[in-house]
Amino acid sequence: MPKDTLTITDNRTGKTYEVPIENGCIRTHALRQIKASDEDFGLMGYDPAFLNTANCRSAITYIDGDKGILEYRGYPIEQLAEKSSFLEVAYLLLNGELPTPKELEQFIHLVTHHTYVHENIKTFMDGFRYDAHPMSMLASTVAALSGFYPDAKNTKDEQSRRIQITRLIAKLPTIAAFSFRHSMGLPYIYPDNDLSYVANFLAMIRRIGTATYRVHPTLERALDLLFILHADHEQNCSTTSVRTVGSSEVDPYSAVSAGIGALYGPLHGGANEAVLRMLREIGHVSKIPDFIKAVKSGEGEKKLMGFGHRVYKSYDPRAKVIKRVADEVFEITGKNPLLDIALELERIALQDEYFVKRKLYPNVDFYSGLIYEAMGFPVEMFPVLFAIPRTVGWCAQWEEMVKDPEQKIARPRQIYTGSKRREYVPMDKRAAK
Numbered sequence: 001m002p003k004d005t006l007t008i009t010d011n012r013t014g015k016t017y018e019v020p021i022e023n024g025c026i027r028t029h030a031l032r033q034i035k036a037s038d039e040d041f042g043l044m045g046y047d048p049a050f051l052n053t054a055n056c057r058s059a060i061t062y063i064d065g066d067k068g069i070l071e072y073r074g075y076p077i078e079q080l081a082e083k084s085s086f087l088e089v090a091y092l093l094l095n096g097e098l099p100t101p102k103e104l105e106q107f108i109h110l111v112t113h114h115t116y117v118h119e120n121i122k123t124f125m126d127g128f129r130y131d132a133h134p135m136s137m138l139a140s141t142v143a144a145l146s147g148f149y150p151d152a153k154n155t156k157d158e159q160s161r162r163i164q165i166t167r168l169i170a171k172l173p174t175i176a177a178f179s180f181r182h183s184m185g186l187p188y189i190y191p192d193n194d195l196s197y198v199a200n201f202l203a204m205i206r207r208i209g210t211a212t213y214r215v216h217p218t219l220e221r222a223l224d225l226l227f228i229l230h231a232d233h234e235q236n237c238s239t240t241s242v243r244t245v246g247s248s249e250v251d252p253y254s255a256v257s258a259g260i261g262a263l264y265g266p267l268h269g270g271a272n273e274a275v276l277r278m279l280r281e282i283g284h285v286s287k288i289p290d291f292i293k294a295v296k297s298g299e300g301e302k303k304l305m306g307f308g309h310r311v312y313k314s315y316d317p318r319a320k321v322i323k324r325v326a327d328e329v330f331e332i333t334g335k336n337p338l339l340d341i342a343l344e345l346e347r348i349a350l351q352d353e354y355f356v357k358r359k360l361y362p363n364v365d366f367y368s369g370l371i372y373e374a375m376g377f378p379v380e381m382f383p384v385l386f387a388i389p390r391t392v393g394w395c396a397q398w399e400e401m402v403k404d405p406e407q408k409i410a411r412p413r414q415i416y417t418g419s420k421r422r423e424y425v426p427m428d429k430r431a432a433k
């Protein structure tokens with residue numbers, strides 16, 4: 001009879017153990033009973049970078065990396081991208097179900113009426129140097145929000161959690177726009193609650209000297225769609241950071257700020273910025289073969305930015321949607337001259353044995369930067385444009401973690417590789433190295 005268990009024989013002792021298998025997993029804690037001697041601590045799993053470790057149960061986002069499938073609460077990303085709006089998707093991610101018209105109306109009203117920030121936030125942001133990266137301004141300012149909302153520490157109180165989540169989703173575009181305006185030396189523009197989530201954000205970025213600035217509907221829809229695509233992506237580096245920091249029961253502003261820090265890195269949300277810098281560095285289609293050669297030889301530790309993914313081993317479904325949106329945006333803005341380099345780079349890479357063998361395909365960041373640039377955003381704003389929608393995913397994942405009775409404070413083990421115990425050496429007895 002087949003059984004949902006794993007039998008392990010410890011060849012050090014000859015003892016056999018039977019461990020339950022549930023959802024294709026064993027609980028690594030079950031290994032602790034496996035000991036070579038009575039003093040032995042027990043067997044642990046060693047998994048740097050969590051390559052094969054599930055850290056939680058989650059009902060939010062499903063990915064099948066081999067088939068290129070991404071679903072939010074069971075709905076395929078392609079359908080949501082085509083038919084939904086960002087705030088509708090935000091409601092879905094946070095509540096598990098698509099909203100009714102009334103529920104959506106109430107949710108939009110709630111988010112729209114929390115867009116303003118305390119005036120002292122402006123003073124706080126003024127403290128940054130003129131050339132501060134907007135992502136570091138965003139991370140710091142979101143962390144500072146915990147000082148403005150001390151009630152946020154009531155993480156066990158559902159009502160309080162919901163208020164903080166609404167505040168985060170509503171205020172992120174305002175803080176993001178303020179960080180942009182600061183770096184441009186322009187006055188901050190207050191939110192306009194008559195506009196949609198995306199149009200309000202774009203207005204706070206663009207408005208100069210007039211209250212009548214109106215966003216082109218194609219660009220509004222394109223950014224809304226990019227926000228949908230970036231809203232969640234299960235247990236990536238930043239979400240894991242939010243969950244880990246949040247597991248100490250700190251307020252969600254501190255936890256989300258940690259997520260923004262993780263997202264800032266070039267291997268994660270900073271990749272779209274790195275893609276643009278890479279395309280500029282290549283400069284011309286004729287230089288692509290040399291660039292690919294340098295990547296393959298590992299020369300200067302070059303990578304093909306915007307390619308590869310820990311989970312997707314086929315075309316990232318988000319990249320497919322983005323490629324289509326790019327055409328619509330370029331019809332309005334004119335074609336980004338770097339697009340030809342990107343298309344040719346993709347064509348060559350998808351035929352090259354190095355990339356084929358390693359299953360390296362374009363990811364979400366490969367084309368998104370081209371759209372952001374065509375819309376007039378400087379590269380420094382690209383990761384910020386990722387952080388705004390991902391805040392929804394972070395909040396949904398944070399709340400799921402808080403409510404999960406199996407979760408505790410995150411605290412991995414280590415394998416100690418340092419010196420054996422030794423006696424303190426007085427200063428005058430230490431030999432020069």
Ligand code: CMC
Pocket residue numbers: 233236266267268269271295302303304305306307308309310311358360363364365
């Ligand atoms: N260019 C060249 N080689 C690559 C690349 C790349 N972009 N990505 C992976 N490889 C190689 C890597 O060197 C390794 O080769 P080998 O087996 O010879 O040592 C092999 O492919 C496997 O890669 P890995 O580093 O073990 O894969 P990983 O799962 O640890 O890393 C990744 C995933 C996304 C960090 C990596 O693919 C990468 O650095 N890509 C470029 C940065 C990027 O585009 N990041 C955005 C990710 S999508 C948005 C998000 O979720 O944030």
